[in-house]
Amino acid sequence: MVPYAPTRIRTRPLHLIRALRAQGHDVTVATLWVDALERDALDELARDVNGLVAEHMPIARSLWNCLRTLPGSDPLQAHFSWSPRLAARLQQLVDTSRFDVVHVEHLRGVRYGLMLNRMLATRVGRPALVWDSVDCISHLFRRTSTESQMPRARLAARLELGRTERFEGSATTAFDRVLVTSDADRHELLQLTRAATSSPREPCVDVVPNGVDLDYFSPTDGPREPMTLVVTGKMSYHANATAAVWFVRQVMPAVWAVHPSARVWIVGKDPGREVQKLGQSWGGSLRQEHANGRAVKGDVLVTGTVPDVRPFLRRAALAIAPIQYGVGIQNKVLEAMACGTPVVATAEAVAGLRARPGTEVAAASSPTELAIRIIDLLNDPARRADLGRAGRRFIERDHDWRRICARLTDIYRHART
Numbered sequence: 208m209v210p211y212a213p214t215r216i217r218t219r220p221l222h223l224i225r226a227l228r229a230q231g232h233d234v235t236v237a238t239l240w241v242d243a244l245e246r247d248a249l250d251e252l253a254r255d256v257n258g259l260v261a262e263h264m265p266i267a268r269s270l271w272n273c274l275r276t277l278p279g280s281d282p283l284q285a286h287f288s289w290s291p292r293l294a295a296r297l298q299q300l301v302d303t304s305r306f307d308v309v310h311v312e313h314l315r316g317v318r319y320g321l322m323l324n325r326m327l328a329t330r331v332g333r334p335a336l337v338w339d340s341v342d343c344i345s346h347l348f349r350r351t352s353t354e355s356q357m358p359r360a361r362l363a364a365r366l367e368l369g370r371t372e373r374f375e376g377s378a379t380t381a382f383d384r385v386l387v388t389s390d391a392d393r394h395e396l397l398q399l400t401r402a403a404t405s406s407p408r409e410p411c412v413d414v415v416p417n418g419v420d421l422d423y424f425s426p427t428d429g430p431r432e433p434m435t436l437v438v439t440g441k442m443s444y445h446a447n448a449t450a451a452v453w454f455v456r457q458v459m460p461a462v463w464a465v466h467p468s469a470r471v472w473i474v475g476k477d478p479g480r481e482v483q484k485l486g487q488s489w490g491g492s493l494r495q496e497h498a499n500g501r502a503v504k505g506d507v508l509v510t511g512t513v514p515d516v517r518p519f520l521r522r523a524a525l526a527i528a529p530i531q532y533g534v535g536i537q538n539k540v541l542e543a544m545a546c547g548t549p550v551v552a553t554a555e556a557v558a559g560l561r562a563r564p565g566t567e568v569a570a571a572s573s574p575t576e577l578a579i580r581i582i583d584l585l586n587d588p589a590r591r592a593d594l595g596r597a598g599r600r601f602i603e604r605d606h607d608w609r610r611i612c613a614r615l616t617d618i619y620r621h622a623r624t
Contacts, residue, residue, distance in 0.1 A: 209238045210288035210316035212245035213252060218538060219417055220312050226612030233257045237297050239264035239290060260300060262293040282371040288315040294322060306334040308619045314344050317378050324381045335622035339386040342534035343395040345372040350532035356452055360445035376403025379410040383622040386415045388535035389559030413618050417536045418608035419545040426547030426599060427521050435470045437523035439516055439539045443477035446533050454529035455485045455507055461578035466585055474519045476512040483509055520546040525584055528552035535559055541606055544598035549591045551580045567601040
Protein backbone atom coordinates (compact mmCIF):
# COMPACT_ATOMS: atom_id res chain seq x y z
CA MET A 208 0.00 0.00 0.00
CA VAL A 209 1.60 3.22 -1.21
CA PRO A 210 -0.05 6.58 -0.37
CA TYR A 211 1.18 8.16 -3.62
CA ALA A 212 1.66 6.83 -7.13
CA PRO A 213 4.95 4.91 -7.40
CA THR A 214 6.94 6.76 -10.08
CA ARG A 215 10.58 7.37 -10.92
CA ILE A 216 10.43 10.35 -8.54
CA ARG A 217 8.98 8.10 -5.79
CA THR A 218 11.82 5.73 -6.49
CA ARG A 219 11.72 3.54 -3.39
CA PRO A 220 8.27 1.95 -3.80
CA LEU A 221 8.58 1.71 -7.58
CA HIS A 222 11.84 -0.22 -7.51
CA LEU A 223 10.94 -2.41 -4.55
CA ILE A 224 7.76 -3.44 -6.38
CA ARG A 225 9.68 -4.17 -9.57
CA ALA A 226 12.40 -6.06 -7.73
CA LEU A 227 9.86 -8.21 -5.89
CA ARG A 228 8.20 -9.09 -9.18
CA ALA A 229 11.59 -9.89 -10.74
CA GLN A 230 12.20 -12.35 -7.89
CA GLY A 231 8.98 -14.14 -8.80
CA HIS A 232 6.67 -12.82 -6.09
CA ASP A 233 3.01 -12.00 -6.73
CA VAL A 234 2.46 -8.31 -5.97
CA THR A 235 -0.79 -6.36 -5.69
CA VAL A 236 -0.50 -2.59 -5.32
CA ALA A 237 -3.05 -0.29 -3.64
CA THR A 238 -2.36 3.38 -4.20
CA LEU A 239 -3.62 6.88 -4.98
CA TRP A 240 -3.16 9.21 -7.93
CA VAL A 241 -3.48 13.00 -8.16
CA ASP A 242 -3.27 13.93 -11.85
CA ALA A 243 -3.20 12.51 -15.36
CA LEU A 244 0.58 12.00 -15.31
CA GLU A 245 0.31 9.80 -12.22
CA ARG A 246 -2.62 7.94 -13.70
CA ASP A 247 -0.50 7.20 -16.80
CA ALA A 248 2.34 6.01 -14.57
CA LEU A 249 -0.05 3.62 -12.84
CA ASP A 250 -1.27 2.29 -16.20
CA GLU A 251 2.35 1.42 -16.96
CA LEU A 252 2.88 -0.12 -13.52
CA ALA A 253 -0.26 -2.24 -13.91
CA ARG A 254 1.50 -4.24 -16.63
CA ASP A 255 4.23 -5.24 -14.16
CA VAL A 256 2.11 -6.35 -11.17
CA ASN A 257 -0.54 -8.95 -10.44
CA GLY A 258 -3.16 -6.46 -9.36
CA LEU A 259 -3.65 -2.71 -9.04
CA VAL A 260 -6.20 -0.90 -6.87
CA ALA A 261 -6.05 2.86 -7.44
CA GLU A 262 -8.24 5.76 -6.40
CA HIS A 263 -8.17 9.42 -7.39
CA MET A 264 -6.93 11.71 -4.60
CA PRO A 265 -7.78 15.35 -5.40
CA ILE A 266 -5.65 17.97 -3.68
CA ALA A 267 -8.86 19.39 -2.21
CA ARG A 268 -9.45 16.09 -0.41
CA SER A 269 -5.96 16.16 1.14
CA LEU A 270 -6.49 19.75 2.29
CA TRP A 271 -9.86 18.81 3.81
CA ASN A 272 -8.20 15.90 5.62
CA CYS A 273 -5.68 18.32 7.12
CA LEU A 274 -8.36 20.81 8.19
CA ARG A 275 -10.34 18.06 9.92
CA THR A 276 -7.20 16.78 11.67
CA LEU A 277 -5.91 20.15 12.84
CA PRO A 278 -8.01 20.42 16.05
CA GLY A 279 -7.02 16.90 17.13
CA SER A 280 -3.78 15.37 18.35
CA ASP A 281 -2.70 13.39 15.26
CA PRO A 282 -0.10 14.75 12.82
CA LEU A 283 -1.45 16.07 9.53
CA GLN A 284 0.87 13.70 7.63
CA ALA A 285 -0.95 10.67 9.03
CA HIS A 286 -4.26 11.81 7.49
CA PHE A 287 -3.09 13.70 4.40
CA SER A 288 -3.55 10.71 2.08
CA TRP A 289 -6.65 9.16 3.66
CA SER A 290 -9.24 8.07 1.11
CA PRO A 291 -12.39 6.33 2.43
CA ARG A 292 -12.90 4.79 -1.01
CA LEU A 293 -9.41 3.28 -1.06
CA ALA A 294 -9.79 2.15 2.55
CA ALA A 295 -13.00 0.28 1.69
CA ARG A 296 -11.41 -1.35 -1.35
CA LEU A 297 -8.34 -2.29 0.65
CA GLN A 298 -10.46 -3.93 3.35
CA GLN A 299 -12.36 -5.89 0.72
CA LEU A 300 -9.13 -6.92 -1.00
CA VAL A 301 -7.55 -8.27 2.18
CA ASP A 302 -10.83 -9.91 3.22
CA THR A 303 -11.29 -11.82 -0.05
CA SER A 304 -7.71 -12.61 -1.08
CA ARG A 305 -4.85 -14.41 0.59
CA PHE A 306 -1.69 -12.41 1.19
CA ASP A 307 1.47 -13.37 3.05
CA VAL A 308 2.53 -9.78 3.75
CA VAL A 309 0.88 -6.37 3.73
CA HIS A 310 3.55 -3.70 3.21
CA VAL A 311 2.48 -0.12 4.01
CA GLU A 312 4.71 2.79 3.08
CA HIS A 313 5.37 6.11 4.86
CA LEU A 314 3.68 8.03 7.64
CA ARG A 315 1.09 9.13 5.06
CA GLY A 316 0.10 5.49 4.58
CA VAL A 317 0.24 4.32 8.18
CA ARG A 318 -3.46 4.94 8.88
CA TYR A 319 -4.33 2.23 6.34
CA GLY A 320 -1.97 -0.13 8.15
CA LEU A 321 -3.53 0.65 11.54
CA MET A 322 -6.97 -0.01 10.04
CA LEU A 323 -5.84 -3.42 8.77
CA ASN A 324 -4.21 -4.20 12.11
CA ARG A 325 -7.55 -3.76 13.85
CA MET A 326 -9.35 -5.71 11.14
CA LEU A 327 -6.94 -8.66 11.20
CA ALA A 328 -6.09 -8.74 14.91
CA THR A 329 -7.95 -11.98 15.68
CA ARG A 330 -7.71 -13.65 12.31
CA VAL A 331 -5.89 -16.97 12.24
CA GLY A 332 -3.14 -17.06 9.66
CA ARG A 333 -3.33 -13.31 9.05
CA PRO A 334 -0.72 -11.70 6.80
CA ALA A 335 2.30 -10.08 8.39
CA LEU A 336 2.00 -6.30 8.64
CA VAL A 337 5.11 -4.32 7.69
CA TRP A 338 5.33 -0.53 7.92
CA ASP A 339 8.02 1.08 5.81
CA SER A 340 8.36 4.33 7.71
CA VAL A 341 11.19 5.23 5.26
CA ASP A 342 12.42 8.08 7.48
CA CYS A 343 11.78 9.23 11.03
CA ILE A 344 9.62 12.25 10.24
CA SER A 345 9.86 13.57 13.82
CA HIS A 346 13.62 13.82 13.44
CA LEU A 347 13.16 15.75 10.20
CA PHE A 348 10.69 18.15 11.81
CA ARG A 349 13.00 18.69 14.77
CA ARG A 350 15.82 19.77 12.48
CA THR A 351 13.55 21.76 10.18
CA SER A 352 12.08 23.74 13.08
CA THR A 353 15.44 25.34 13.87
CA GLU A 354 17.58 25.06 10.73
CA SER A 355 15.39 25.71 7.70
CA GLN A 356 15.85 29.03 5.93
CA MET A 357 12.21 28.84 4.83
CA PRO A 358 10.05 30.52 7.55
CA ARG A 359 6.89 28.62 6.60
CA ALA A 360 8.71 25.30 6.82
CA ARG A 361 10.03 26.20 10.30
CA LEU A 362 6.56 27.16 11.49
CA ALA A 363 4.89 24.02 10.10
CA ALA A 364 7.55 21.79 11.64
CA ARG A 365 7.13 23.39 15.07
CA LEU A 366 3.35 22.92 14.91
CA GLU A 367 3.66 19.27 13.89
CA LEU A 368 6.64 18.13 15.94
CA GLY A 369 4.97 17.10 19.21
CA ARG A 370 2.06 15.38 17.46
CA THR A 371 4.37 13.46 15.16
CA GLU A 372 6.68 12.33 17.95
CA ARG A 373 3.80 10.81 19.91
CA PHE A 374 2.18 9.25 16.85
CA GLU A 375 5.36 7.70 15.39
CA GLY A 376 6.35 6.37 18.77
CA SER A 377 3.06 4.53 19.28
CA ALA A 378 2.46 3.44 15.66
CA THR A 379 5.57 1.25 15.59
CA THR A 380 4.01 -1.19 18.07
CA ALA A 381 1.11 -2.02 15.72
CA PHE A 382 3.28 -3.75 13.11
CA ASP A 383 5.23 -6.98 12.93
CA ARG A 384 8.18 -5.17 11.37
CA VAL A 385 9.08 -1.52 10.81
CA LEU A 386 11.54 -0.41 8.13
CA VAL A 387 13.73 2.70 7.84
CA THR A 388 16.48 3.70 5.43
CA SER A 389 19.32 4.42 7.86
CA ASP A 390 20.75 3.53 11.27
CA ALA A 391 20.13 7.10 12.47
CA ASP A 392 16.43 6.86 11.67
CA ARG A 393 16.22 3.51 13.42
CA HIS A 394 17.77 5.00 16.56
CA GLU A 395 15.37 7.98 16.51
CA LEU A 396 12.30 5.81 15.98
CA LEU A 397 13.21 3.46 18.83
CA GLN A 398 13.77 6.43 21.14
CA LEU A 399 10.29 7.73 20.32
CA THR A 400 8.77 4.30 20.97
CA ARG A 401 10.37 4.05 24.40
CA ALA A 402 9.03 7.50 25.29
CA ALA A 403 5.50 6.86 23.97
CA THR A 404 4.75 3.38 25.29
CA SER A 405 5.23 1.37 28.44
CA SER A 406 5.46 -1.93 26.58
CA PRO A 407 8.52 -4.00 27.54
CA ARG A 408 8.62 -5.38 23.99
CA GLU A 409 10.79 -3.32 21.71
CA PRO A 410 9.51 -3.19 18.12
CA CYS A 411 11.52 -4.85 15.36
CA VAL A 412 12.92 -1.95 13.33
CA ASP A 413 15.08 -2.98 10.36
CA VAL A 414 17.28 -0.87 8.09
CA VAL A 415 16.51 -1.28 4.39
CA PRO A 416 18.45 1.41 2.50
CA ASN A 417 17.45 3.07 -0.74
CA GLY A 418 18.92 1.85 -3.98
CA VAL A 419 19.56 3.12 -7.48
CA ASP A 420 18.50 1.95 -10.92
CA LEU A 421 22.04 1.14 -12.06
CA ASP A 422 21.07 0.86 -15.71
CA TYR A 423 19.25 4.18 -15.80
CA PHE A 424 21.79 6.15 -13.75
CA SER A 425 25.07 5.14 -15.35
CA PRO A 426 28.33 6.80 -16.44
CA THR A 427 29.01 7.80 -20.04
CA ASP A 428 32.20 8.53 -21.96
CA GLY A 429 31.11 12.07 -22.81
CA PRO A 430 33.22 15.06 -21.78
CA ARG A 431 32.58 16.88 -18.53
CA GLU A 432 32.64 20.63 -18.04
CA PRO A 433 35.72 21.06 -15.81
CA MET A 434 34.44 24.07 -13.83
CA THR A 435 30.78 23.15 -13.42
CA LEU A 436 29.16 22.08 -10.15
CA VAL A 437 25.66 20.63 -10.02
CA VAL A 438 23.16 20.63 -7.14
CA THR A 439 20.07 18.48 -7.75
CA GLY A 440 16.80 17.84 -5.95
CA LYS A 441 13.17 18.89 -5.85
CA MET A 442 13.61 22.58 -5.09
CA SER A 443 10.15 23.07 -3.62
CA TYR A 444 11.26 20.82 -0.75
CA HIS A 445 12.45 23.05 2.07
CA ALA A 446 15.59 21.05 2.92
CA ASN A 447 16.80 21.21 -0.70
CA ALA A 448 15.97 24.91 -1.01
CA THR A 449 17.79 25.68 2.24
CA ALA A 450 20.80 23.69 1.03
CA ALA A 451 20.98 25.50 -2.31
CA VAL A 452 20.73 28.96 -0.75
CA TRP A 453 23.31 28.12 1.91
CA PHE A 454 25.72 26.69 -0.64
CA VAL A 455 25.69 29.65 -3.02
CA ARG A 456 25.88 32.24 -0.26
CA GLN A 457 28.21 30.56 2.23
CA VAL A 458 30.49 28.31 0.18
CA MET A 459 30.75 29.58 -3.39
CA PRO A 460 32.39 32.96 -2.65
CA ALA A 461 35.51 31.10 -1.47
CA VAL A 462 35.43 28.87 -4.56
CA TRP A 463 34.98 31.84 -6.91
CA ALA A 464 37.91 33.59 -5.24
CA VAL A 465 40.16 30.83 -6.60
CA HIS A 466 38.17 29.81 -9.69
CA PRO A 467 36.19 32.82 -11.00
CA SER A 468 34.95 30.77 -13.96
CA ALA A 469 33.28 28.12 -11.78
CA ARG A 470 29.58 27.62 -12.53
CA VAL A 471 26.75 26.25 -10.41
CA TRP A 472 23.75 24.43 -11.87
CA ILE A 473 20.77 24.16 -9.52
CA VAL A 474 18.63 21.48 -11.13
CA GLY A 475 15.21 20.57 -9.77
CA LYS A 476 11.54 21.25 -10.15
CA ASP A 477 9.53 24.09 -8.65
CA PRO A 478 12.24 26.34 -7.19
CA GLY A 479 10.77 28.90 -4.82
CA ARG A 480 11.55 32.60 -4.74
CA GLU A 481 14.66 32.28 -2.58
CA VAL A 482 16.22 29.73 -4.94
CA GLN A 483 15.21 31.65 -8.07
CA LYS A 484 16.86 34.76 -6.66
CA LEU A 485 20.21 32.94 -6.64
CA GLY A 486 20.18 32.92 -10.42
CA GLN A 487 18.78 36.41 -10.76
CA SER A 488 21.20 38.10 -8.40
CA TRP A 489 24.31 36.02 -9.03
CA GLY A 490 24.06 34.55 -12.50
CA GLY A 491 26.50 35.98 -15.02
CA SER A 492 27.16 39.12 -12.99
CA LEU A 493 30.23 40.40 -11.21
CA ARG A 494 29.46 40.54 -7.50
CA GLN A 495 31.55 42.97 -5.57
CA GLU A 496 32.27 40.41 -2.89
CA HIS A 497 35.95 40.60 -2.12
CA ALA A 498 37.60 37.39 -1.01
CA ASN A 499 41.33 37.73 -0.53
CA GLY A 500 41.18 41.07 -2.27
CA ARG A 501 39.70 39.67 -5.51
CA ALA A 502 36.28 40.24 -7.05
CA VAL A 503 34.24 37.09 -7.21
CA LYS A 504 32.29 36.14 -10.30
CA GLY A 505 29.07 34.30 -9.58
CA ASP A 506 27.57 32.20 -12.38
CA VAL A 507 24.44 30.34 -11.22
CA LEU A 508 21.89 28.61 -13.43
CA VAL A 509 18.55 27.70 -11.83
CA THR A 510 16.91 25.35 -14.31
CA GLY A 511 13.54 24.60 -12.77
CA THR A 512 11.88 21.41 -14.01
CA VAL A 513 13.94 19.36 -16.46
CA PRO A 514 12.81 16.21 -18.32
CA ASP A 515 15.92 14.29 -17.31
CA VAL A 516 18.51 15.07 -14.64
CA ARG A 517 21.11 12.64 -16.01
CA PRO A 518 22.64 14.96 -18.65
CA PHE A 519 23.44 17.49 -15.94
CA LEU A 520 24.98 14.85 -13.68
CA ARG A 521 27.03 13.41 -16.54
CA ARG A 522 28.38 16.77 -17.73
CA ALA A 523 29.26 18.34 -14.38
CA ALA A 524 32.74 18.08 -12.92
CA LEU A 525 31.35 17.64 -9.40
CA ALA A 526 27.98 16.95 -7.82
CA ILE A 527 27.46 18.91 -4.62
CA ALA A 528 25.15 17.74 -1.82
CA PRO A 529 25.07 20.67 0.63
CA ILE A 530 22.23 19.35 2.81
CA GLN A 531 22.07 21.10 6.20
CA TYR A 532 19.43 18.87 7.73
CA GLY A 533 17.60 15.78 6.60
CA VAL A 534 16.82 12.17 7.35
CA GLY A 535 17.43 8.82 5.75
CA ILE A 536 19.49 8.41 2.61
CA GLN A 537 19.78 11.19 0.05
CA ASN A 538 18.76 9.76 -3.32
CA LYS A 539 20.43 12.66 -5.09
CA VAL A 540 23.80 11.47 -3.73
CA LEU A 541 23.19 7.89 -4.86
CA GLU A 542 22.16 9.01 -8.35
CA ALA A 543 25.21 11.21 -8.82
CA MET A 544 27.57 8.46 -7.66
CA ALA A 545 25.83 5.96 -9.94
CA CYS A 546 26.55 8.30 -12.87
CA GLY A 547 30.23 8.25 -11.96
CA THR A 548 30.12 11.91 -10.91
CA PRO A 549 32.39 12.65 -7.95
CA VAL A 550 30.34 13.88 -4.99
CA VAL A 551 31.32 16.55 -2.50
CA ALA A 552 28.86 16.64 0.39
CA THR A 553 28.23 17.96 3.84
CA ALA A 554 28.60 15.35 6.55
CA GLU A 555 24.82 15.53 7.03
CA ALA A 556 24.15 14.54 3.42
CA VAL A 557 26.14 11.29 3.65
CA ALA A 558 25.43 10.38 7.29
CA GLY A 559 23.21 7.49 6.19
CA LEU A 560 25.78 6.02 3.81
CA ARG A 561 28.61 3.59 4.46
CA ALA A 562 30.78 5.18 1.78
CA ARG A 563 34.39 5.78 2.74
CA PRO A 564 35.15 9.52 3.10
CA GLY A 565 37.99 10.62 0.87
CA THR A 566 37.86 7.45 -1.22
CA GLU A 567 34.26 7.08 -2.42
CA VAL A 568 32.87 10.49 -1.44
CA ALA A 569 34.37 13.80 -0.30
CA ALA A 570 32.73 15.04 2.90
CA ALA A 571 33.05 18.27 4.85
CA SER A 572 31.71 19.65 8.14
CA SER A 573 31.90 23.41 7.54
CA PRO A 574 31.54 25.92 4.67
CA THR A 575 35.29 26.48 4.61
CA GLU A 576 36.06 22.77 4.52
CA LEU A 577 33.49 22.21 1.77
CA ALA A 578 35.03 24.99 -0.33
CA ILE A 579 38.51 23.49 0.15
CA ARG A 580 37.29 20.06 -0.97
CA ILE A 581 35.76 21.58 -4.10
CA ILE A 582 38.80 23.69 -4.95
CA ASP A 583 41.18 20.75 -4.49
CA LEU A 584 39.12 18.55 -6.80
CA LEU A 585 38.70 21.26 -9.43
CA ASN A 586 42.50 21.50 -9.44
CA ASP A 587 42.98 17.74 -9.83
CA PRO A 588 41.17 16.05 -12.76
CA ALA A 589 42.79 12.67 -12.06
CA ARG A 590 41.60 12.71 -8.47
CA ARG A 591 38.10 13.61 -9.64
CA ALA A 592 38.08 10.64 -12.00
CA ASP A 593 39.26 8.26 -9.27
CA LEU A 594 36.58 9.51 -6.88
CA GLY A 595 33.88 9.12 -9.52
CA ARG A 596 34.87 5.54 -10.34
CA ALA A 597 35.09 4.56 -6.68
CA GLY A 598 31.67 6.09 -6.03
CA ARG A 599 30.13 4.02 -8.82
CA ARG A 600 31.68 0.83 -7.43
CA PHE A 601 30.29 1.66 -3.99
CA ILE A 602 26.78 2.05 -5.41
CA GLU A 603 27.04 -1.27 -7.26
CA ARG A 604 28.12 -2.97 -4.04
CA ASP A 605 25.76 -1.42 -1.48
CA HIS A 606 22.78 0.12 -3.30
CA ASP A 607 21.71 -2.27 -6.03
CA TRP A 608 17.91 -2.66 -5.76
CA ARG A 609 18.20 -6.40 -6.36
CA ARG A 610 20.37 -6.90 -3.28
CA ILE A 611 18.19 -4.61 -1.23
CA CYS A 612 15.09 -6.55 -2.25
CA ALA A 613 16.73 -9.82 -1.18
CA ARG A 614 17.19 -8.24 2.26
CA LEU A 615 13.53 -7.18 2.24
CA THR A 616 12.23 -10.65 1.47
CA ASP A 617 14.29 -12.05 4.37
CA ILE A 618 12.53 -9.55 6.64
CA TYR A 619 9.17 -10.64 5.26
CA ARG A 620 9.96 -14.27 6.08
CA HIS A 621 10.92 -13.41 9.65
CA ALA A 622 7.80 -11.26 10.04
CA ARG A 623 5.62 -14.25 9.19
CA THR A 624 7.15 -16.56 11.81
